[in-house]
Amino acid sequence: MERFLDRYPGTIAGLGLGKEGKLLAVGGQNALPFHGFEGRAAKPRLALELSDREPVDYPAGLQELYAGVSSCPVAWAKQGAQELGAELLCLNLGSMEQDIPAPTIAAGVRRIAEAVDVPLIVFGLGDKEKDAAVLPVVAAECRGHNLLLGPVLKENYQQIAPAALEHGHAIIAQIPMDINLAKDLNIRLGKFFPLERVVIDPLSCAAGYGLEYAYSTMERIRLAAVVHDDKSLQCPIIARVGKEVWKTKEAMQDTPRGVLWEAATAFTLLLAGADLVTFRHPESLRQVKALVG
Amino acid sequence: MILVGENIQILSKVVSAALSAKDAAPLQELATRQAASGVHLIDLNIGPARKHPAETMTWLVDAIQAVVELPLSLDTTNPVAMEAGLAICRCKPLINSASGTRDSKERMLPLAKKHNANVVISVLNDGGIPSDAASRAESIMETIDYATGLGIPVEDIWVDPILMPIGVGQQDILEAVELVKMLPDIAPGVKSIVGLSNVSNGAPRQLRHWLNQVMMVILEEAGLYSAIVDSFDQDLIEVNAGKRPEITSLIAQVMDGESLDISAMSPEERSYYKTARVMLGRELYSPSWLEI
Numbered sequence: 001m002e003r004f005l006d007r008y009p010g011t012i013a014g015l016g017l018g019k020e021g022k023l024l025a026v027g028g029q030n031a032l033p034f035h036g037f038e039g040r041a042a043k044p045r046l047a048l049e050l051s052d053r054e055p056v057d058y059p060a061g062l063q064e065l066y067a068g069v070s071s072c073p074v075a076w077a078k079q080g081a082q083e084l085g086a087e088l089l090c091l092n093l094g095s096m097e098q099d100i101p102a103p104t105i106a107a108g109v110r111r112i113a114e115a116v117d118v119p120l121i122v123f124g125l126g127d128k129e130k131d132a133a134v135l136p137v138v139a140a141e142c143r144g145h146n147l148l149l150g151p152v153l154k155e156n157y158q159q160i161a162p163a164a165l166e167h168g169h170a171i172i173a174q175i176p177m178d179i180n181l182a183k184d185l186n187i188r189l190g191k192f193f194p195l196e197r198v199v200i201d202p203l204s205c206a207a208g209y210g211l212e213y214a215y216s217t218m219e220r221i222r223l224a225a226v227v228h229d230d231k232s233l234q235c236p237i238i239a240r241v242g243k244e245v246w247k248t249k250e251a252m253q254d255t256p257r258g259v260l261w262e263a264a265t266a267f268t269l270l271l272a273g274a275d276l277v278t279f280r281h282p283e284s285l286r287q288v289k290a291l292v293g
Numbered sequence: 294m295i296l297v298g299e300n301i302q303i304l305s306k307v308v309s310a311a312l313s314a315k316d317a318a319p320l321q322e323l324a325t326r327q328a329a330s331g332v333h334l335i336d337l338n339i340g341p342a343r344k345h346p347a348e349t350m351t352w353l354v355d356a357i358q359a360v361v362e363l364p365l366s367l368d369t370t371n372p373v374a375m376e377a378g379l380a381i382c383r384c385k386p387l388i389n390s391a392s393g394t395r396d397s398k399e400r401m402l403p404l405a406k407k408h409n410a411n412v413v414i415s416v417l418n419d420g421g422i423p424s425d426a427a428s429r430a431e432s433i434m435e436t437i438d439y440a441t442g443l444g445i446p447v448e449d450i451w452v453d454p455i456l457m458p459i460g461v462g463q464q465d466i467l468e469a470v471e472l473v474k475m476l477p478d479i480a481p482g483v484k485s486i487v488g489l490s491n492v493s494n495g496a497p498r499q500l501r502h503w504l505n506q507v508m509m510v511i512l513e514e515a516g517l518y519s520a521i522v523d524s525f526d527q528d529l530i531e532v533n534a535g536k537r538p539e540i541t542s543l544i545a546q547v548m549d550g551e552s553l554d555i556s557a558m559s560p561e562e563r564s565y566y567k568t569a570r571v572m573l574g575r576e577l578y579s580p581s582w583l584e585i
Contacts, residue, residue, distance in 0.1 A: 180460050180580065181579070184580045184581050187579060187581045187584055230577050233577070
């Protein structure tokens with residue numbers, strides 16, 4: 001059979017996350033998602049979410065699942081990495097919503113990073129001032145753990161990115177579903193921060209809640225990077241699926257339905273170009289892993 | 294190219310305050326400064342004018358005609374205000390604007406015939422703004438047929454392909470340019486016009502003039518007849534008057550796809566070059582397009 005294959009000019013930067021000797025590769029492909037037959041494919045990386053405080057935004061079904069560990073973030077992280085088979089973890093800094101000093105929060109992140117072998121993604125609140133105050137402290141405290149730290153916004157990149165650079169972490173550049181603004185933030189970052197250490201978060205939506213907008217933005221970013229060789233957008237993309245899905249009423253009312261919702265949303269965004277996807281339920285992570293593996 | 298000065302418009306705080314206070318002086322000053330800058334028509338944008346539409350427009354037209362000789366472009370979506378203004382214009386005015394929507398066909402277009410005015414007709418129709426050049430052409434042909442059926446001469450019709458902001462869609466701009474190129478073939482005799490500044494809507498304020506000027510040159514090469522512009526962009530007026538041939542020729546070279554040596558360019562030329570590349574869709578737009 002005759003085969004019609006495309007070759008693309010652009011390559012997504014390959015990023016190594018985690019401790020020396022235990023690096024996990026993200027990105028590095030020179031083809032469109034699942035087009036491994038046309039070039040070098042990247043392995044999608046699936047992360048399990050946890051929080052550094054007892055989660056208040058998890059529905060009962062999820063609360064129950066993590067009931068034994070959710071009061072101890074270190075135990076929660078170990079369970080995710082060792083029993084539930086996550087290849088990386090995504091720590092949401094729920095503690096920032098309380099009045100806890102930044103050094104205390106940072107020390108907690110370091111204990112989690114030290115307790116597991118898998119790499120850690122660390123998400124602040126998305127509040128430009130609070131994140132600018134806390135994330136640089138986390139960066140300094142966790143030196144050597146090679147975290148993926150974010151979100152870095154156009155309003156606070158000048159405070160967070162230099163600390164991440166100094167202490168050897170990668171960052172998440174977040175923009176609200178707009179390819180032009182994604183490019184803009186990366187151009188600004190690129191003046192002092194290596195773009196091959198940046199992951200783009202164009203924001204995600206759950207199925208039924210605007211998923212098509214998230215899909216379209218990710219797809220356009222990836223096409224610009226790979227097909228049109230736009231150097232400023234050749235970064236891996238992250239989709240925070242768990243956080244979005246488990247606040248929908250469909251998932252909250254019915255956990256098995258939530259698992260399907262999370263898996264379907266995640267797989268859809270992998271098709272659009274996401275390289276890193278976060279989950280809150282281990283079963284949906286397993287299902288997607290089986291699908292893409 | 295014929296330039297229509299856009300600076301008397303209701304979204305400006307100075308203008309809206311002067312209009313509601315019936316204070317002619319600031320408006321007359323804006324009109325005389327625009328006339329002095331070299332534009333050919335003065336646009337009077339009073340918005341939808343829900344309160345006292347006829348009185349507002351006649352007062353404004355009288356105030357402006359007292360100080361400038363230029364023809365006026367009457368810019369309102371309110372047909373009552375439009376008709377009141379048309380009735381007292383000394384020079385042949387421009388209706389800004391009509392479209393292919395049912396409401397506009399029934400209430401705005403007949404005014405062009407009745408008052409012997411030029412009329413801007415946009416590609417908008419009841420289905421919205423058509424996406425590509427072909428569907429824009431289809432929409433405008435339908436409206437042109439309707440307008441000529443009313444007895445409006447083709448040379449009084451100024452087609453507006455609708456220029457969208459570059460941050461909304463780069464491809465969309467190219468479709469509008471394409472329609473301008475197609476017009477002489479599909480509708481011989483009609484003129485064309487764009488609201489130029491819309492292309493840079495949403496871009497950083499201090500950089501908007503780069504986008505506006507480059508867009509003007511690209512559209513002029515495509516055959517555009519007229520543009521509604523910022524009268525106080527002196528560089529733009531000079532480029533249009535042919536006083537900056539090196540800039541026009543640089544942009545034309547980018548359009549032709551010639552490979553140019555950026556290192557030999559002055560900082561100003563480099564900015565025009567980079568702007569032309571994003572405008573032509575060769576480089577993905579971002580608000581910091583001049584910095585790479």
